[in-house]
Amino acid sequence: MDEHSRSDKSITITYAITCPREDIGTISENIALEQTVEVPAAVIRDARIFKDIVGKVLGIDEAGGPAGERFNVRIAYSAIVSNFEIPQFLNLLYGNISFKPGIKVIDIEFSDEFIQSFTGPRFGIEGTRKLLGVYDRPLVATALKPMGTSVEDLAEMCYRFALGGIDIIKDDHGLVDFPFCRFEERVAKCVQAVESAQQKTGKRTMYFPNITDRFDRIERNAEFAVKSKAGGLLISPFITGLDCVRYIAGNALFDLPIMSHPSLTGIFYSSPECGIAPEIVIGKIFRLAGIDSSVYPNYGGRFSFSKDTCLSIAHSLTEGMAHIRSSFPTPAGGMELENITEIVKFYGNDIILLVGGSLYGRSDDLTANARYFCEKVKEAKQ
Amino acid sequence: MDEHSRSDKSITITYAITCPREDIGTISENIALEQTVEVPAAVIRDARIFKDIVGKVLGIDEAGGPAGERFNVRIAYSAIVSNFEIPQFLNLLYGNISFKPGIKVIDIEFSDEFIQSFTGPRFGIEGTRKLLGVYDRPLVATALKPMGTSVEDLAEMCYRFALGGIDIIKDDHGLVDFPFCRFEERVAKCVQAVESAQQKTGKRTMYFPNITDRFDRIERNAEFAVKSKAGGLLISPFITGLDCVRYIAGNALFDLPIMSHPSLTGIFYSSPECGIAPEIVIGKIFRLAGIDSSVYPNYGGRFSFSKDTCLSIAHSLTEGMAHIRSSFPTPAGGMELENITEIVKFYGNDIILLVGGSLYGRSDDLTANARYFCEKVKEAKQ
Numbered sequence: 001m002d003e004h005s006r007s008d009k010s011i012t013i014t015y016a017i018t019c020p021r022e023d024i025g026t027i028s029e030n031i032a033l034e035q036t037v038e039v040p041a042a043v044i045r046d047a048r049i050f051k052d053i054v055g056k057v058l059g060i061d062e063a064g065g066p067a068g069e070r071f072n073v074r075i076a077y078s079a080i081v082s083n084f085e086i087p088q089f090l091n092l093l094y095g096n097i098s099f100k101p102g103i104k105v106i107d108i109e110f111s112d113e114f115i116q117s118f119t120g121p122r123f124g125i126e127g128t129r130k131l132l133g134v135y136d137r138p139l140v141a142t143a144l145k146p147m148g149t150s151v152e153d154l155a156e157m158c159y160r161f162a163l164g165g166i167d168i169i170k171d172d173h174g175l176v177d178f179p180f181c182r183f184e185e186r187v188a189k190c191v192q193a194v195e196s197a198q199q200k201t202g203k204r205t206m207y208f209p210n211i212t213d214r215f216d217r218i219e220r221n222a223e224f225a226v227k228s229k230a231g232g233l234l235i236s237p238f239i240t241g242l243d244c245v246r247y248i249a250g251n252a253l254f255d256l257p258i259m260s261h262p263s264l265t266g267i268f269y270s271s272p273e274c275g276i277a278p279e280i281v282i283g284k285i286f287r288l289a290g291i292d293s294s295v296y297p298n299y300g301g302r303f304s305f306s307k308d309t310c311l312s313i314a315h316s317l318t319e320g321m322a323h324i325r326s327s328f329p330t331p332a333g334g335m336e337l338e339n340i341t342e343i344v345k346f347y348g349n350d351i352i353l354l355v356g357g358s359l360y361g362r363s364d365d366l367t368a369n370a371r372y373f374c375e376k377v378k379e380a381k382q
Numbered sequence: 383m384d385e386h387s388r389s390d391k392s393i394t395i396t397y398a399i400t401c402p403r404e405d406i407g408t409i410s411e412n413i414a415l416e417q418t419v420e421v422p423a424a425v426i427r428d429a430r431i432f433k434d435i436v437g438k439v440l441g442i443d444e445a446g447g448p449a450g451e452r453f454n455v456r457i458a459y460s461a462i463v464s465n466f467e468i469p470q471f472l473n474l475l476y477g478n479i480s481f482k483p484g485i486k487v488i489d490i491e492f493s494d495e496f497i498q499s500f501t502g503p504r505f506g507i508e509g510t511r512k513l514l515g516v517y518d519r520p521l522v523a524t525a526l527k528p529m530g531t532s533v534e535d536l537a538e539m540c541y542r543f544a545l546g547g548i549d550i551i552k553d554d555h556g557l558v559d560f561p562f563c564r565f566e567e568r569v570a571k572c573v574q575a576v577e578s579a580q581q582k583t584g585k586r587t588m589y590f591p592n593i594t595d596r597f598d599r600i601e602r603n604a605e606f607a608v609k610s611k612a613g614g615l616l617i618s619p620f621i622t623g624l625d626c627v628r629y630i631a632g633n634a635l636f637d638l639p640i641m642s643h644p645s646l647t648g649i650f651y652s653s654p655e656c657g658i659a660p661e662i663v664i665g666k667i668f669r670l671a672g673i674d675s676s677v678y679p680n681y682g683g684r685f686s687f688s689k690d691t692c693l694s695i696a697h698s699l700t701e702g703m704a705h706i707r708s709s710f711p712t713p714a715g716g717m718e719l720e721n722i723t724e725i726v727k728f729y730g731n732d733i734i735l736l737v738g739g740s741l742y743g744r745s746d747d748l749t750a751n752a753r754y755f756c757e758k759v760k761e762a763k764q
Contacts, residue, residue, distance in 0.1 A: 039739045083559065095645035099651075146419030147463065239477070247598050302416075
């Protein structure tokens, strides 16, 4: 292990820690032990383990708080502790300390060596745009819903949305292989539906089936989607396990863009003093794992992210990150068609606008609703 | 879908909701929609979808709170919404509402039909005891650590712990397939080590390697562990994806008891107003998925669970649950050898006592330390 010295080869994690001033030193040192060796320092007999494995506290900065008890602490971990893999990286990031109060991950810097172990998004923003032939405006997306609808009716919706000019039509994240709405039948018929519409309009629409499923079925679902000429794949990384995304994205057999749904990940942001910042989870980490577009709840919708949080997520999906391609920020969650102009102004063109409910609610004519949505986006483009 | 009427075939979830009194009705109805159809009620055209898919609010009870703004809300979901599978069940349980403030899952009642879809633990408490031939006392377990230790040294520790009488020796949850500590070599040598000790003592010790790994390697790791005659498997369900546990536990090829590590799941309990109660996540749901023993941070250790929480977890792992076997409560996380008597008095005999750090710290003679631990447990047994 000797060749791996710290600093240039480390993963540096910044924690916002809330605790009494007299405890911050001990708490910081304990994190460095807890996330690596899981024993008190006194038990470690081998000096190389201190050097190569135990985290190193780089700095403790005051960060205010109601009684001055908030600190930002930077700890550097040798990247070998992550084994350059997603599962062990998650352990390192927040495994055991998820049980401790007052510790929130607010930033990560990856080492080059760590990033080089990942291929990231296969398509990214540029590649997804190329598949659609759309370069000068935000992409327009919607979701097939509600659960309980038959395959025939979902395929009919697909057709109508595609006729209206939608770029990407994804399954709702709760659409799985239901007896009343089988995965394979749904994929076959929805692909057929968007192709029929395309023959009329000449405009490409991509259908993204939800491949989230039992552990032993995800790969089969992805294979079926590829074979059926689906346009992409929808997956909920914290339902399947995050490394599943890395596996699908990194496997040349599954040559389709991947859209992530953030199901369950809200739990990371529910406490102001604990968890992991959203721009890290559904931004930096999902992108590293290989998602081409990351769905997240937009400000002002039916969830509770702030404008600042949304901008941080969009930034982390698109900022420079060695060879890793940019992922499409995909704001969603109760966005109103009337707010499209403002939203595009806020983010710029490089987003996917995912509108579900209000596209269904506007009128019974889904094609007209989709056209209206697309026109709004064309007007709003920067 | 018509044969699935609500009530006897539903999954009932109880939420503790914090909100102004005037909003509780709307918030409850919104949860019932959000976790199923993901559209406003007005958009649903098909009456059968209301009947079969949308959750039904059964009751809203006052539950106090600083300004009387806490409510317990029971919502019944048709079990078909879960598709009788772990991944979609997780979506139903907390997928989208993880992004909403003030909603905490505090109880679940499964329908018989739902439970019948799962096989649960293959061994459970009784089966694990049978493998060890130990029936009248708590089981005694430790972990191989610290990360950075070579395979040879870990195998030597295994040998010494086994000589001292430890029942179960597991990998630390951060021990993965490191270049400096390969999985296959570790499994082979640690199994050999416990077998050598067994030849001396006549007492069975089981080694549980950590099979948590990349998506495409978990199954291979489990196969290798079985082939190598390991005693069991360690897995971190929220690192691999929870359904991976169900897959391994339900597959006759992997005929070994499974111990779960709670890595990352502390995030569910970090906010008093959000998340999912620990007895549900690492109790009820892990058991349903098929773990035979569930590691969790004991009260009074280096994490922050209360005695009440620990008792609730132990209860949810062992209470009656149709055909599903009981799982071993496995308290851990900085337990002191001197507290063993009190801990056994608290839980009774049907636990696995997992002591890591203080077993290493007591003296350099690991066999003597293990003997001391085992004697403490024999003295303490009920």
